Amino acid sequence: MGATMDVDIGGTFTDCLVTLDDGRTAAIKTPTTKHRLAAGFMKTVQQAASQFEMSVEELLGRTDVVRYSTTVAMNTLIQRNGPKLALITTAGHEDVLRIARAASWTDSTLPKEIRNVAQIDKPEPLVERSLVVGARERVDCFGRVVQPLAEEHFLLQLRDLVDQGVRGFVVSLLFGYQNPVHERRIRELIESEYPEGLLGAMPIMLASEVLPKRWEYTRTNTTLLNAYLHQAMWEELAGMNDDLRARGYQRGIMMVHNTGGMAEVYQTAAVETFNGGPVAGLIGGAAIGRKLGHPNVIVGDMGGTSFDLGVVVDGSTRTYEFRPVIDQFWVDMTILQTRSIGAGGGSIAWVNTAVGNRLEVGPRGAGSLPGPAAYGLGGKEPTVTDADLVLGLIDPTGYFGGSLKLRPALAEEAIRKHIAEPLGISVVEAALRIRRIVDANMADVIARETLLRGYDPRKFVLMAFGGAGPTHCTGFAGHLGISKIYVLPTSPVFCAWGSSTMPVVHIYQLSRRLDLLEPVSQKLLADFESFNSAVAELRSQAERDLRAEGYDPVDAVLTLELDIKFGGQFHLHRASSPVLEITSDDDVKAVYERFAQEYAEVFSPLNVFPEGGVEIHNFVLRAQTAPPDWELPTHPLEGRDAAAALKGSRTVHWPDGEAQTPVYAQDLLRAGNAVPGPCIVEAPYTTVVVEPGYSLEVDQHLNFVITADRQGES
Amino acid sequence: MTVQTHEVDEHLRVTPITISPSTMIEWTKPEPLSPLVRRCVESLEPGDYEIYDEKLRNFLEEAREVFVRSGVTGMLRAGDLIVAVYTANGDLANASAGTYLHCVTAVLPVKFVMHKYFTNPSVGVRDGDIFYANEARYGGIHNPDQMAFMPVFHEGELIAWVAALTHNPETGAIEPGGMPVMARSRHDEGMKLTPIKVGEDFRIRDDMLDMMANFTSRAPRMQAIDVRARITGADRLRRRIVELAADRGNDFVRGLLAKLIIEAEDATRRRISRWRDGVYRSSAFIDTIGPKSVLVRGTLAATKQGSEITFDFTGTSPENDGPYNCFPHIVAAHAAVTMYAFQFHDLPVSNGALAPFNWVVPEGTIFNANPDAAISSSPMVNSLTVSVVQQVFARMMFSSEDRDQVTGNICCQPCAPLVAGPNQYGVPLAEVDSAILNTDGHGARGDRDGVDAYGFAYGHATRAPDTEDTELEQQFLRLYFRLRADSAGAGTHRGGMGTETALCIWNVPFAVWTVYAMSSYLPVTLGVFGGYPAASAPGISVHGTDVLEKLRRGDADIPRDSVELATRKAISGDYVFEHSNRPVRPALEGDIIVATTGGGGGYGDPLARDPELVARDLRDQAVTEWTACHVHHVVVDPQTFAVDENATNAEREKAREQRRSRGKSWDEFHADWEQLKPPEPVLEYFGSWPEGVRETPLARF
Amino acid sequence: MKIQITENLDVDVEARQWCCHHCGTSLGSADTNYKQGCLVAAREPDEVWQPHVDEQVTFSYHRDWCRLVEFYCPGCQWLVEVEVLPPGHPITHDIELDLDQLTGPVEGAR
Secondary structure (H helix, E strand, O other), rough: OOEEEEEEEEEEEEEEEEEEOOOOOOEEEEOOOOHHHHHHHHHHHHHHHHHOOOOOOHHHHHEEEEEOOOOOHHHHHOOOOOOOOOEEEEEOOOOOOHHHHOOOHHHHHHHHHHOOOEEEEEEOOOOHHHEEEEEEEEEOOOOOEEOOHHHHHHHHHHHHHHHHOOEEEOOOOOOOOOHHHHHHHHHHHHHOOOOOOOOOOOOEHHHHHOOOOOOOOHHHHHHHHHHHHHHHHHHHHHHHHHHHHHOOOOOOEEEEEOOOOOEEHOOHHHHHHHHHHHHHHHHHHHHHHHHHHOEEEEEEEEEEOOOOEEEEOOOOOEEEEOOOEEOOOEEEOOOOOOEEOOOOOEEEEEEEEEOEEEEEEEEEEEEOOOHHHHHOOOOOOOHHHHHHHHHOOOOOOOOOOOOOOOHHHHHHHHHHHHHHHHOOOOOOHHHHHHHHHHHHHHHHHHHHHHOOOOOOOOOEEEEOOOOOHHHHHHHHHHHOOOOOOEEEEHHHHHHHHHHOOOOOOEEEEEEEEEEEEEEOOOEEOOOHHHHHHHHHHHHEEEEEHHHOOOOOHHHHHEEEEEEEEOOOOOOEEEEEEOOOOOOHHHHHHHHHHHHHHHHHHOOHHHHHHHOOOOOEEEEEEEEEEEOOOOOOOOOOOOOOOOOHEEEEEEEEEEEEEEEEEEEEHHHHHOOOOOOOOEEEEEOOOOOEEOOOOEEEEOOOOOOEEEEEOOOOOO | OOOHHHHHHHHOOOOOOOOOOHHHHHHOOOOOOHHHHHHHHHHHOOOHHHHHHHHHHHHHHHHHHHHHHHOHHHHHHHOOOOEEEEEEOEEEEEEOOOOOOHHHHHHHHHHHHHHOOOOOOOOOOOOOOOEEOOOOOOOOOOOEEEEEEEEEEOOOEEEEEEEEEEOOOOOOOOOOOOOOOOOOOHOOOHHHHOEEEEEEEEEEEEHHHHHHHOOOOOOOHHHHHHHHHHHHHHHHHHHHHHHHHHHOOOHHHHHHHHHHHHHHHHHHHHHHHHHOOOEEEEEEEOOOOOOOOOOOOEEEEEEOOOOEEEEEOOOOOEEEOOOOOOOHHHHHHHHHHHHOOOOOOOOOOOOHHHHHHHEEOOOOOOOOOOOOOOOHHHHHHHHHHHHHHHHHHHHHHOOOOOOOHEOOOOOOOOEEEEEEOOOOOOEEEEEOOOHHHHEEEEEEOOOOOOOOOOOEEOOOOOHHHHHHHHHHHEEEEEEEEEEEOOOOOOOOOOOOOEEEEEEOOOOOOOEEEEEOOOOOOOOOOOEEEOOOOOOEEEEEEEEEHHHHHHHHHHHHHOOOOOOHHHHHOOOOOEEEEEEEOEEEEEOOOEEEEEEEEOOOOOOOOOHOHHHHHHHHHHHHHOOOOHHHHOOOOOOEEOOOOOOOHHHHHHHHHHHHHHHHHHHHHHHHHHHHHHHOOHHHHHHHHOOOOOOOOOOOOOOOO | EEOOOOOOOOEEEEOOOOOEEEOOOOOEOOOOOOHOOOOOEEOOHHHOOOOOOOOOOOOOOOOOOOOEEEOOOOOOOOEEEEEOOOOOOOOOOOEEEEEEEEEOOOOOOO
């Protein structure tokens, strides 16, 4: 095995972790170059090479794999600079994107904003209404053609769209997932009217191919997003590919997917790359949890603008988004569940006068420009970082490796003016409250993600990373009663590191409605063929893709999941299937029983209701190769005394009063060292804060293990 | 803190009232603070309120999630539900609500139990008890809304109550569906449970379940499952509150819950104080009482003084012998639907927000009917409340910093088509078309148009299913489902558009259908400040059609909107044009039912609308050329959608000229106006003209 | 001093007069209904909503049931307010301000 290179391009920083075949690693963090992401990436490669004292060519020549997660999808959407697309629907249903299942204004807003009904707005569709045309055709719920496609009429519509300058087509017809005959014919018509070269390549994407699943709103959104992101992603990847090849890289590029796996670039749909970074962090948290013997892990990444959270239960990361949203659009993809709230170092504290002068933090943030007041870049409003600075938790001269000098006087002034004076309290008291509230906000989102899924957060360990994560981890863990926290040596580049632990995963899905149990009669599914042919269809796609990536499909693990519901109920429950194929009544029973058991566990056995029938709606096949082998580097334990790492001390304001607090240097702490709280450990990209009531130990992998002195204290 | 027994008794007291349907509304005011609770509130530490308010909200969300996913009724999906936590004496502290209706009504049964049964040895309130209620006379909107509630005890002390409520579409009434249009009195409306104990020791009693199943024998299994779902949801919340008490103590829980109510009341009063004192009035009209198309009026005079508001509904039409009646607390609940989403959207969902409100609802009106009246369609008649409350607040709030909360009416004319019978899989169904029910238009705003197909005025954040979703479950094919051009009220800013669909009965030989709707003859969704009301809802259906052959042939003239369907009549068959509220009737495969939702009300003079916005709307099929020309007086090229500015200015000047010549002085106008009167059949249920007072006694058997 | 009360109406506090917000024309004493100072017209529903069919329901509203009563500023013809009323139904006195309170400070008013 040669060197590996894991890259995570985030909104603010590009992180890169290079691991050489001899075990040496380089973790590089550089500002993201928004105009051309590949430039920032190549910069990290350069820095890594110089750390290893070799040339870029030499490093790339030794590299076996580049694993890559990117925010290009997110950026394209934020800037809305994708191509001009046309949408072709069934006639009479052209408003699918505007009706958007009614309250689409709730899909990407916070509960508080949802209550403000006067000020709601729906997301603006990615296609103008005038570029949506209805093809005269109809297929019904059994996949039968009710009305044949009016081809001549469609050609007129097509000419009109081309005249309006569209640069791509999305075809999404009612029940096209059951019978794609009209969608395919429309593609043929477009291709024959406008052969490639005539107008340049224009993508034609069929919803029945991108996501052959029931329900036109989410299927259309997914297909449309894919078409919208397609071009930007290919330009970006082609740029990176060219740069890498020019400097001697020979192998392929693997893309991190929001499904929790990776695939070769050419096997990747653009929508699958959305939110790849946080998902890689989640997978990394699960992987390291397994090595350390912790099946239940909360992965918390607190950066400048947001707090991203993932939850690993029983070693599994396979909890999917119940309502996956990309940008503002509800999609029906199988995306690993992560959460993000506006709680970061740059979140703004403010006094809400409407509700009795209540102190609130976020969701608005100061971003990196103007940033916290202490940056001195024009920010006047107090942020979490300003509070941390006023409390003495962070060193104004050592922020971000010392490259950014903070100005405590500005932080104090902002807190005094906006918080302390309106509330009639001291600046320190205000800073303590800001910290307490932002910590509680993060604790709340963790509580929601665990409790709502039926788990007790106290039974989890926390892995804290991101610039502000280690600074706040004892704060929010304390609210939840979490008693063990890890801050890892890879913390600054944790998402990049996470992708090094990812297997190749492909997820295939299709909709087929089958009665597993008939209503009233309770007859078992007799039509084995419908079930088996659905799985076979997905399986052949999986095998084809795996072969193309150089894997023997025999080595891959195939698992089947089914979206099932009780008759009359609305909510589908994703259940794992004990079998890939049904050959007997016992198999059918086994499928039902597994579903009923999982359902009862999550909700209540009171509500199992087979008398109304049990329906399968979706088939989801997951094909996974063995995850890469890796080891945590181990260091000999050198005793508890950490005196050698002590840099000095400073006055810190803790909730119970101020105290002279020791400050340690991360790079001088050795495996086995132990320090009681309160204390502070300074690292190049973050500051670890150990509040009173906690203590820190360095384990044999150089992980910081922070434990509550009293178990379960809150 | 040491607590004396008499203090605890005092803290559990509920203000005594004369119990009757017309007085239950008095309990919407928060109970006075007892010294014990006051001390608990004072002992909260700084920051506790902020943090634990959020924590409580998480508990509520968790309980709601468990509730929603474990029930079966489709109304859970539409969001007709609440999960709530109350003080020990029944004041609502906070809730997770899919509709704010129940923030008012779910309070009353809890107070009733505390008032009547807490110290009554034959009932009592003990740890592990499960109470249940669905009788609107003791709270509730109508009897489809069923509620489970449980006391929360910790260390032997009653510290709170929790509840979970949702709508079940079967009540054992004289018609299926829970809202029997033919009901003439309460005796036609099926199961109505006063607040009763249905379980003890955290167990549901089977005898009680059997009784309910017996009442609702059209769908007994659904009843049994959903009773359990309510209890499961309430109990999850109860357990979380108990954990909180174990962690922080009983006084902390008491203090926190009371603080939410105090904060909500204080904030509500502060907000009301900054609006102008005065009297604000509105009247709205509907054109049906269910079985009949008749005129009914809702009248509101809102007197705002200092931090208090009195809502006086004098002038509202008399009660009738149909199900379009209600009780005062139901009116308050429908007012709350607006208040918690607009005026007080940023305050806790607690009945502290109701403290500044006084209610005058005259007996004998549709809003304060006889206790024996049928009331199961109370949400329909309260379209009037939703309309007039929005109107008076718009006028009261404009001249304050809350101006951004002023809008034209959100559509307040529910439209619910229901198709019943065996579906394409042979399973008998009676389902409302939720796609139509939940795609109402949103009101126009001072700075922009309302939101198209935003949700449902009684629940707001509700979702409509996809066409594939409904067609997979139900026995029809949609010829179209689209935003409806010209449906929104015009104005400087227009309301959000509503939608329209044509349901073609499909894959079954026959079906039975009905539509609950209104506003065919006059609008109830009003605009503000010169903005127009939303458009009429025509009741159209086509019977004995050739649509199946036409589809098969691929005919080019299959209609794609309702105007095209009705004017070109390309589909052959018998066309019926009638009021959109349509009684139960049969249909054959290929028959077509048109249903439309309302748009939102407009804002400001339509003549002041930016011509470019009119052109955009024309391009996007939000308005027709007729409207662009006759209402906005804008000249647009129908091909390029370019505005001809000079021609537009000239047209608008002409329109102003017409106003000058059309407009009369007040007295001159009245000389003609007072001669007019609607025809007698229209006024049959109005009361005396124009006072709206009952003229003949109402016989109800 | 003028205070804006709705999108189209001001009150001149000293003169105790309603005024058009757009052109300043007086609409009469603020003690009475501003509608009394407007030009008033009752319009047929078909003037605002296009009837598409000649049936019991037309896509417009029904003239037996309602009129649109419009109130115009006599100075600039601005549509100050519109009411939907059954024919002959009394006009609503929708805003009756406490004028004495109006002169005092209101917390937070614009």
